[in-house]
Amino acid sequence: MNNRHLAFLCGLAAGFALKGACDALARPAAAGPGRSHRPRREEIRPAGRRLMKNPPRSWDIVDEQGDESFPASDPPGNY
Numbered sequence: 001m002n003n004r005h006l007a008f009l010c011g012l013a014a015g016f017a018l019k020g021a022c023d024a025l026a027r028p029a030a031a032g033p034g035r036s037h038r039p040r041r042e043e044i045r046p047a048g049r050r051l052m053k054n055p056p057r058s059w060d061i062v063d064e065q066g067d068e069s070f071p072a073s074d075p076p077g078n079y
Contacts, residue, residue: 047068049055056063 047064047070049059049064049067
């Protein structure tokens with residue numbers, strides 16, 4: 001094994017270690033007893049403009065379909 005291969009493998013290992021450290025820091029803290037990471041019920045609302053806290057002034061069918069599909073990544077079926 002020459003120095004180029006060794007340098008490549010060391011860089012690759014360092015990249016994986018850095019990625020693992022970043023992922024570990026990005027994770028939420030572990031929930032204690034009786035706690036969960038689920039959002040509270042009042043933070044989730046049904047789709048639609050009328051149930052928003054601060055609805056926008058203009059609201060069309062595209063806005064409605066986008067709101068209904070959130071957070072899913074699938075587009076509405078009537079495109």
